[in-house]
Amino acid sequence: MLTSLVENLTFVRLQGELNREVMALAFDSRQVSDANTLFVAIGGFNADGHDHILEAIASGATIIIVERNLLINAPVTLLKVDNARAALARLSANFYDNPTQRLNLIGVTGTNGKTSTAYFIKSIYEQARTPTGVISTIGTQIGDKNNKHNHTTPEAPYLQQSFDSMLKNNIGNCVMEVSSHSLSLQRIDCSDFNIGVFTNLSPDHLEFHHNMEEYFQAKASLFQRTNKVNVLNADDQYGRRLVKMSKDLGTEFITYGIEQDADISAIHIKYFANYSIFMLRTPTGNLHIRVNFPGKIYVYNALAAISCAYVDGIRLMDIKAGIEAVTAIKGRLEVVYNSDDIKVIVDFAHTEDGLAKVLASIRPFVQGRIILVFGVYAAKGEKGNDKRRAMGGVAAHLADIAIVTSDNPKEQDPQYIVDEVAAAIDELGGNYYKIVDRKMAIENAIDLSEKGDVILIAGKGHETSQILGAYVMPFNEAQIVNQKIQSRSRHVVMK
Ligand SMILES: CC(=O)N[C@H]1[C@@H](OP(=O)(O)OP(=O)(O)OC[C@H]2O[C@@H](n3ccc(=O)[nH]c3=O)[C@H](O)[C@@H]2O)O[C@H](CO)[C@@H](O)[C@@H]1O[C@H](C)C(=O)N[C@@H](C)C(=O)N[C@H](CCC(=O)O)C(=O)O
Numbered sequence: 001m002l003t004s005l006v007e008n009l010t011f012v013r014l015q016g017e018l019n020r021e022v023m024a025l026a027f028d029s030r031q032v033s034d035a036n037t038l039f040v041a042i043g044g045f046n047a048d049g050h051d052h053i054l055e056a057i058a059s060g061a062t063i064i065i066v067e068r069n070l071l072i073n074a075p076v077t078l079l080k081v082d083n084a085r086a087a088l089a090r091l092s093a094n095f096y097d098n099p100t101q102r103l104n105l106i107g108v109t110g111t112n113g114k115t116s117t118a119y120f121i122k123s124i125y126e127q128a129r130t131p132t133g134v135i136s137t138i139g140t141q142i143g144d145k146n147n148k149h150n151h152t153t154p155e156a157p158y159l160q161q162s163f164d165s166m167l168k169n170n171i172g173n174c175v176m177e178v179s180s181h182s183l184s185l186q187r188i189d190c191s192d193f194n195i196g197v198f199t200n201l202s203p204d205h206l207e208f209h210h211n212m213e214e215y216f217q218a219k220a221s222l223f224q225r226t227n228k229v230n231v232l233n234a235d236d237q238y239g240r241r242l243v244k245m246s247k248d249l250g251t252e253f254i255t256y257g258i259e260q261d262a263d264i265s266a267i268h269i270k271y272f273a274n275y276s277i278f279m280l281r282t283p284t285g286n287l288h289i290r291v292n293f294p295g296k297i298y299v300y301n302a303l304a305a306i307s308c309a310y311v312d313g314i315r316l317m318d319i320k321a322g323i324e325a326v327t328a329i330k331g332r333l334e335v336v337y338n339s340d341d342i343k344v345i346v347d348f349a350h351t352e353d354g355l356a357k358v359l360a361s362i363r364p365f366v367q368g369r370i371i372l373v374f375g376v377y378a379a380k381g382e383k384g385n386d387k388r389r390a391m392g393g394v395a396a397h398l399a400d401i402a403i404v405t406s407d408n409p410k411e412q413d414p415q416y417i418v419d420e421v422a423a424a425i426d427e428l429g430g431n432y433y434k435i436v437d438r439k440m441a442i443e444n445a446i447d448l449s450e451k452g453d454v455i456l457i458a459g460k461g462h463e464t465s466q467i468l469g470a471y472v473m474p475f476n477e478a479q480i481v482n483q484k485i486q487s488r489s490r491h492v493v494m495k
């Protein structure tokens, strides 16, 4: 009933009764399909939900939440709130009876590494026989089911429903990637986090957050609301700011690192082509760990997950087994083809820092050349230009050949983006080709390759489609690679 749903919500009743049944929640008029739906009208960046109230009512909405004084000539209940997004979060949590109060919720935030850290955490907790759900860029995993969604951190109704579903399936822990958008747009309001995990911070999403300070403050807000402890990267300058912030707030924290003094650290690290080994140092003992992914970034992601499990009381043997049990994460340094001649890797690197670090991780083990296929999605304008140029710079410095192509061009002109990235590579004297069509770019990389080369296809990782304008085209990089290699070998045999 609406009377219980509005608990702890500050509102003004503009019309109608509170004594009404609520069958569903919606924030998009196009998604209303049930009678007795509560529709929250959000004033957005592009549209305004208030302009779509009548459509929502026509589809079944009977309770409308608004931010303005209005009256509607229909038998609906109309409540006014100060902030519709915050109200959506409160109503969603109430609708599912505040599930996070009964869930061990762990939030992972930072620019890069959230997904692998989340999967490492899930694996460790499950070694310790504590079932764990995941909400991440790859999807929401509850038991054996994985539901894909467009967001890294979905909107509040979906989140609260997922938490509720985890509890109903006897899953007591949830590890969730928390994006800066979700923090700024109140998607995770009314979610009680026990632990917050910070990976790192580097430029991204600046068209939305305007500058690094604003971006940092959005991320920092997660660590101001954790109930138990913050897990912080001592080697990252923003991680050290979060240490200071936690001290000031009197919040418990634990640090991890490789370079700086930290509570949990990795020493004697040895890097190999497909994995790394190191000695894990903790306040209560040391042990050897193997991470089945190459490069320093995965040692960091493993340390973040280890520190989270450690402060949550999981035994070191389960921690070790949990990290070592993760052998693949979709689209994260995923080897989609490997032979004596060439290796083809698909990876989700889509920021300057991520791309640079992935290239640095694989470089020591490449006998031939690195052929990089990549595109950049960044919004129009100065911040977008900065990102495109910065990624072009990484390609110029760290790849032998760059094939500049499209990522998800979405509403933008793909040729413009490719030209701009290529101009940045050109200025630095890099070696590049421009091929707007991503499938052709991948095929050309294979044609160009010689024995000993590694092809890195960066940017889309786990994604299975490409967004061109309003068109979502199925796009499977592993399939494209394998089909091309098969047809190439057929061609060679026929000759
Ligand atoms: C920048 C951003 O986050 N935008 C979010 C924002 O969109 P918006 O304000 O532009 O929405 P809008 O189009 O103006 O519409 C305003 C309201 O009217 C409603 N509407 C609109 C039209 C209509 O016919 N009927 C109707 O009811 C809309 O559903 C919306 O509630 O509010 C919408 C819901 O209210 C979100 O779906 C939308 O996410 C968009 C789709 C998005 O792409 N977000 C990305 C950038 C994002 O959140 N990314 C992060 C980080 C990913 C990462 O780390 O890489 C993520 O967590 O995924």
Ligand SMILES: Nc1ncnc2c1ncn2[C@@H]1O[C@H](COP(=O)(O)OP(=O)(O)OP(=O)(O)O)[C@@H](O)[C@H]1O
Pocket (backbone or CB within 6 Å): 110, 111, 112, 113, 114, 115, 116, 117, 137, 152, 177, 179, 199, 200, 297, 298, 300, 301, 331, 332, 333, 347, 348, 349, 350, 353, 354, 355, 357, 358, 461
């Ligand atoms: N610790 C790290 N530091 C820098 N780059 C990293 C790190 N870990 C992974 N990466 C790179 O960033 C890419 C994205 O990593 P991951 O998917 O874990 O990040 P994410 O934080 O989930 O990103 P998003 O929020 O955009 O989904 C990886 O494919 C890899 O190229």
